[in-house]
Amino acid sequence: MKAVILASGLARRMGGLPKGLVRVGGREILYRSIHLLREQGIREFVLVVNRWNERAYRQFMEEAFGDEIEWKLVMNDAPERENGYSLHLVRSHLEGPFVLTMADHVYSRKFVDRAFRLHRGSPSAVIDEHPLHIDLEEATRVKCSGGRISKVAKNLDDYDAVDTGFFFLDDGVFDITASLLSEGVLPLSRVIEELKPECIRVSGEAWMDVDTKGDIRKATWMLIRDATKGKGDGWISRSINRPISRLITFATVEHLTPNTASILSFAIGILSSIITLLHPPSGALLYQFHSILDGVDGEIARVRLMESRVGGWMDSILDRVVDFSFLLALAFHLKPGVGLLPWIMAAVFGTVMVSYVSERFRGAFCRDPYQVIPYLRWMPGRRDERIFLIMLMVLAGMIPQTFVAIGLLTILKSTWNFAWMMKWARKPD
Amino acid sequence: MKAVILASGLARRMGGLPKGLVRVGGREILYRSIHLLREQGIREFVLVVNRWNERAYRQFMEEAFGDEIEWKLVMNDAPERENGYSLHLVRSHLEGPFVLTMADHVYSRKFVDRAFRLHRGSPSAVIDEHPLHIDLEEATRVKCSGGRISKVAKNLDDYDAVDTGFFFLDDGVFDITASLLSEGVLPLSRVIEELKPECIRVSGEAWMDVDTKGDIRKATWMLIRDATKGKGDGWISRSINRPISRLITFATVEHLTPNTASILSFAIGILSSIITLLHPPSGALLYQFHSILDGVDGEIARVRLMESRVGGWMDSILDRVVDFSFLLALAFHLKPGVGLLPWIMAAVFGTVMVSYVSERFRGAFCRDPYQVIPYLRWMPGRRDERIFLIMLMVLAGMIPQTFVAIGLLTILKSTWNFAWMMKWARKPD
Numbered sequence: 001m002k003a004v005i006l007a008s009g010l011a012r013r014m015g016g017l018p019k020g021l022v023r024v025g026g027r028e029i030l031y032r033s034i035h036l037l038r039e040q041g042i043r044e045f046v047l048v049v050n051r052w053n054e055r056a057y058r059q060f061m062e063e064a065f066g067d068e069i070e071w072k073l074v075m076n077d078a079p080e081r082e083n084g085y086s087l088h089l090v091r092s093h094l095e096g097p098f099v100l101t102m103a104d105h106v107y108s109r110k111f112v113d114r115a116f117r118l119h120r121g122s123p124s125a126v127i128d129e130h131p132l133h134i135d136l137e138e139a140t141r142v143k144c145s146g147g148r149i150s151k152v153a154k155n156l157d158d159y160d161a162v163d164t165g166f167f168f169l170d171d172g173v174f175d176i177t178a179s180l181l182s183e184g185v186l187p188l189s190r191v192i193e194e195l196k197p198e199c200i201r202v203s204g205e206a207w208m209d210v211d212t213k214g215d216i217r218k219a220t221w222m223l224i225r226d227a228t229k230g231k232g233d234g235w236i237s238r239s240i241n242r243p244i245s246r247l248i249t250f251a252t253v254e255h256l257t258p259n260t261a262s263i264l265s266f267a268i269g270i271l272s273s274i275i276t277l278l279h280p281p282s283g284a285l286l287y288q289f290h291s292i293l294d295g296v297d298g299e300i301a302r303v304r305l306m307e308s309r310v311g312g313w314m315d316s317i318l319d320r321v322v323d324f325s326f327l328l329a330l331a332f333h334l335k336p337g338v339g340l341l342p343w344i345m346a347a348v349f350g351t352v353m354v355s356y357v358s359e360r361f362r363g364a365f366c367r368d369p370y371q372v373i374p375y376l377r378w379m380p381g382r383r384d385e386r387i388f389l390i391m392l393m394v395l396a397g398m399i400p401q402t403f404v405a406i407g408l409l410t411i412l413k414s415t416w417n418f419a420w421m422m423k424w425a426r427k428p429d
Numbered sequence: 430m431k432a433v434i435l436a437s438g439l440a441r442r443m444g445g446l447p448k449g450l451v452r453v454g455g456r457e458i459l460y461r462s463i464h465l466l467r468e469q470g471i472r473e474f475v476l477v478v479n480r481w482n483e484r485a486y487r488q489f490m491e492e493a494f495g496d497e498i499e500w501k502l503v504m505n506d507a508p509e510r511e512n513g514y515s516l517h518l519v520r521s522h523l524e525g526p527f528v529l530t531m532a533d534h535v536y537s538r539k540f541v542d543r544a545f546r547l548h549r550g551s552p553s554a555v556i557d558e559h560p561l562h563i564d565l566e567e568a569t570r571v572k573c574s575g576g577r578i579s580k581v582a583k584n585l586d587d588y589d590a591v592d593t594g595f596f597f598l599d600d601g602v603f604d605i606t607a608s609l610l611s612e613g614v615l616p617l618s619r620v621i622e623e624l625k626p627e628c629i630r631v632s633g634e635a636w637m638d639v640d641t642k643g644d645i646r647k648a649t650w651m652l653i654r655d656a657t658k659g660k661g662d663g664w665i666s667r668s669i670n671r672p673i674s675r676l677i678t679f680a681t682v683e684h685l686t687p688n689t690a691s692i693l694s695f696a697i698g699i700l701s702s703i704i705t706l707l708h709p710p711s712g713a714l715l716y717q718f719h720s721i722l723d724g725v726d727g728e729i730a731r732v733r734l735m736e737s738r739v740g741g742w743m744d745s746i747l748d749r750v751v752d753f754s755f756l757l758a759l760a761f762h763l764k765p766g767v768g769l770l771p772w773i774m775a776a777v778f779g780t781v782m783v784s785y786v787s788e789r790f791r792g793a794f795c796r797d798p799y800q801v802i803p804y805l806r807w808m809p810g811r812r813d814e815r816i817f818l819i820m821l822m823v824l825a826g827m828i829p830q831t832f833v834a835i836g837l838l839t840i841l842k843s844t845w846n847f848a849w850m851m852k853w854a855r856k857p858d
Contacts, residue, residue: 310854313793317786317847324778331770338764341773342757348774349753352781356788357746363792364742418746425739 002044002094003037005030006188007057007103008076008086010050018053020103021060024216025223025303026253029106030057031064035305036112037099038069045071046093047103048086050079084186088177095171097121102165106219108206108226109305115166115202123197124168125149127161133208133222134162140189144199152189160199163189164207167197220303224249227302228295234377237295237384245295249303258301258308262315265293269322273329276394280333284394287326291387294319316355319383323351326390327406334399343403350410354381357417365425375420381413431473431523432466434459435617436486436532437505437515439479444642447482449532450489453645454652454732455682458535459486460493464734465541466528467498474500475522476532477515479508513615517606524600526550531594535648537635537655538734544595544631552626553597554578556590562637562651563591569618573628581618589628592618593636596626649732653678656731657724663806666724666813674724678732687730687737691744694722698751702758705823709762713823716755720816723748745784748812752780755819756835763828772832779839783810786846794854804849810842 007020007030020030027035034045049057054073061071072093076086087100101107115126127142127149128134141159143151152163176194180186206226210219224246233242252261269290276283297315301307331344361369370376386406393402436449436459449459456464463474478486483502490500501522505515516529530536544555556571556578557563570588572580581592605623609615635655639648653675662671681690698719705712726744730736760773790798799805815835822831 309793310851313789313854314851316789320782320785324774328771328774331774335767336770341760341765341770344770345753345757345760345773345777348777349781352778352785353749356749356781356785359785359792360742360745360788363788363795364738366792366795422739422743425742 001042001097001099002046003034003042003099003101004046004048004087004090004094005033005101005103006048006083006086007053008048008050008079009083009102009104010052010079016052018049018056018103019210020047021053021056022104022210022216023254024106024210024219026300027304028060028064029210030060030103032106032305033101033103034065034069036107036109037101039109040112040116042099043069045069046074046090047071048074048076048089050076081185083188084177084180084191087188087191088174088181088186091171091174091177097168097170100167100169102209104211105165105209106207106223107164107166108223110226111164111166111202111205111207114205115168115200118200118202119168120198122168123170123173123195124200125192125197126164126166126168126200126202128164128203128205128207129161129201130203131162131164131207132204133206133218136162138211139163142192142199148196148198149192150196152192161201163192164202165209166207167192168200169195169197220250220253223303224253224299227299234380234382234384236388237382240388241292241295241384244292245299248293248296249299252296253300253303256296256300258297258304258306258311259314261293261297261300262311262318265290265297266318266322268293269318270325273322273325276326276329277333280330280394280399283326283329284391288387288391290322291384294383316359320352320355323383323386324348327351327403330394330399330402336400336403340400340403343407346407346411347403350407350414351386353414354386354410354417355383357414357421361421361425369417369421369424373420373424376417379413379416381409381416386410430471430526430528431475432463432471432528432530433475433477433516433519433523434462434530434532435477435512435515436482437477437479437508438512438531438533439481439508445481447478447485447532448639449476450482450485451533451639451645452683453535453639453648455729456733457489457493458639459489459532461535461734462530462532463494463498465536465538466530468538469541469545471528472498474498475503475519476500477503477505477518479505510614512617513606513609513620516617516620517603517610517615520600520603520606526597526599529596529598531638533640534594534638535636535652536593536595537652539655540593540595540631540634540636543634544597544629547629547631548597549627551597552599552602552624553629554621554626555593555595555597555629555631557593557632557634557636558590558630559632560591560593560636561633562635562647565591567640568592571621571628577625577627578621579625581621590630592621593631594638595636596621597629598624598626649679649682652732653682653728656728663809663811663813665817666811669817670721670724670813673721674728677722677725678728681725682729682732685725685729687726687733687735687740688743690722690726690729691740691747694719694726695747695751697722698747699754702751702754705755705758706762709759709823709828712755712758713820717816717820719751720813723812745788749781749784752812752815753777756780756832759823759828759831765829765832769829769832772836775836775840776832779836779843780815782843783815783839783846784812786843786850790850790854798846798850798853802849802853805846808842808845810838810845815839 021028074090076089140154140163141156142149142161142163144160176191206222208219228242272283272286272290327348358369450457503519505518569583569592570585571578571590571592573589605620635651637648657671701712701715701719756777787798819831
């Protein structure tokens with residue numbers, strides 16, 4: 001399947017910058033759409049451009065993709081004739097089914113995934129009954145009757161949903177554009193009303209179009225929030241760490257790669273251990289700050305569409321090293337008697353084991369245990385909670401008790417997780 | 430595809446026990462063949478039996494498989510007319526391609542895998558140019574000319590390989606059996622000589638036929654050796670642990686399930702910690718014995734065809750618990766000064782991390798790091814080597830030095846593995 005992306009709009013409100021090249025969450029909108037469509041197996045892209053932005057789009061495509069994908073620019077010499085006319089211009093480049101989307105629309109991966117999963121093969125328009133990030137006054141509204149689009153307009157009073165700018169079409173649509181050509185100005189909504197494609201309802205997913213400079217900020221926030229949704233965060237992470245890490249991600253997503261963020265967070269973790277040798281309360285505060293930062297690399301990776309298995313693997317090993325180095329520094333500072341030794345050893349062991357039990361599960365079954373066994377969340381003891389507890393106890397001056405608490409907590413948590421995973425793994429598929 | 434298993438031989442040398450029901454490595458030979466063929470996607474089985482063993486085979490099939498697979502017994506009322514005649518009798522039950530094998534032949538999984546991988550679709554005979562476990566005087570020899578079997582006989586002087594009793598045929602073979610039927614006695618070798626199937630060469634894999642009581646022992650050993658081959662064992666494991674664990678497996682494979690063996694090995698590991706509290710040298714010896722036993726569950730699982738992901742997952746978590754409990758007991762016994770504390774913590778942490786780094790790699794990339802990165806083996810520090818080192822040092826009375834050695838060794842080993850894995854993971858696919 002191919003994809004057509006319409007980029008011939010005049011972008012008056014963006015100060016002349018082609019809208020597809022606007023960067024949202026560290027990536028051009030056009031890069032996002034092409035990246036997500038490639039994940040769905042699309043290899044050929046046709047972009048409709050105009051005489052003012054053609055150069056910029058060509059340069060971008062060459063730099064960003066080069067020969068990696070097949071792409072082609074089609075010139076619309078009369079952009080004032082609108083989107084439907086732009087679509088008509090690609091007719092000689094396409095046969096069979098294709099995806100149509102707009103260069104100024106930002107979609108999340110989950111939106112695109114769901115659209116493709118719900119698509120049954122015939123011409124369809126993806127619509128959203130409850131758009132989260134769209135101003136209903138500005139949006140193009142649609143009416144869906146008998147499973148098909150019957151009306152499309154901005155000012156529709158009787159409507160069901162909003163047009164998302166994402167369509168599955170085939171070359172049959174060019175008969176319609178040809179028949180409407182004499183009208184001069186040809187908005188896409190006219191074409192869709194004639195075509196009456198099936199309705200694909202995708203609601204609750206993140207998507208929006210970028211029309212003004214303010215929308216860039218809004219779209220970046222939308223992507224950051226989406227990147228932290230459903231990650232199975234613990235209580236501390238949800239209520240304390242994430243709100244702060246999101247702000248940091250928002251401020252840095254243009255400048256930091258995920259790997260740089262990981263290394264920065266690791267460095268601050270190690271620094272917190274060194275400071276703990278001298279002044280444990282300051283060290284513990286910095287350790288908690290490291291715990292917040294620890295979310296940033298993953299957020300940046302997801303928002304910038306740079307997730308990698310190497311990144312996740314490296315990150316989780318560096319986390320184990322930071323946790324060990326903090327406990328080591330704390331014990332060094334404390335110079336404990338022999339009575340505390342078993343608790344110190346238990347804290348070191350249990351801290352790795354919480355993660356080991358889960359990771360070994362993932363290795364054996366190639367599944368995320370927290371996704372398949374919700375009971376695991378009932379028992380606290382994940383990293384965000386442990387570090388927060390350590391910070392509180394160290395601030396309260398209870399360093400020996402910290403080892404007892406962490407030893408107990410992590411060994412209980414590992415045992416709890418192990419028992420539930422055992423139960424899950426032994427039940428027949 | 431279906432499979433035909435010939436079980437109508439008279440088994441004179443086995444004291445009347447049907448040969449397919451002889452247990453080798455804790456499983457009936459017939460169970461093994463059916464299990465391995467099912468793994469290749471075969472769901473229907475036709476067994477040719479005789480009037481003396483029919484009852485025993487029917488009972489076994491009902492108990493072992495019930496409705497799980499489709500199966501059928503075909504009676505050979507004249508087993509003295511030999512194997513080719515037995516094959517002829519199944520003609521009305523088969524259409525298209527099928528696998529033919531013998532109820533008294535034991536094959537390893539790798540043998541069956543390779544045979545299926547090399548099979549190109551046309552009628553073929555699997556032959557072995559260098560059989561490891563077969564007496565060449567007793568074997569049926571074959572001559573392969575121009576890629577096809579030209580001669581099959583026991584006493585062939587000019588031969589290339591040995592017949593493994595494993596064939597890929599199709600219903601065309603029944604024209605040949607029908608045309609040879611008038612000869613009375615019809616050995617399978619006659620049929621194969623007429624058919625001239627393609628030769629599939631599988632050499633170096635474990636397989637043999639079981640003809641005498643002595644062969645049972647020999648076949649069990651063959652399977653145990655095969656179960657420990659290519660496991661990427663370390664030096665201590667290869668030269669000390671495996672030779673002993675194989676003997677234990679040989680003695681217990683009929684009586685122990687893999688899970689029982691795991692739990693037994695875990696119990697002995699914990700016992701070694703308890704004894705270490707009182708008398709470290711005895712505890713360390715028992716710990717090394719636990720390390721030997723630790724191989725038995727996996728060996729039994731592979732020999733009995735009972736490998737499971739749960740088993741491997743549970744086993745590796747229990748190993749971490751035993752290692753921690755031994756270090757804890759040793760530290761408890763030692764009552765060390767504060768100077769040793771960092772080394773004790775490092776030993777506890779590093780001991781888990783060696784495994785963590787590998788398992789997290791497996792979780793991220795779904796690959797065995799020791800298979801894809803041979804350099805990992807160059808650095809010692811795996812579990813068998815660590816435990817052996819601990820035993821030696823504790824026997825030498827060097828308990829404080831043990832923590833230093835294990836702390837250093839495991840942290841170096843984790844770092845070495847991490848660095849090589851990083852290198853592997855970052856190279857483009």
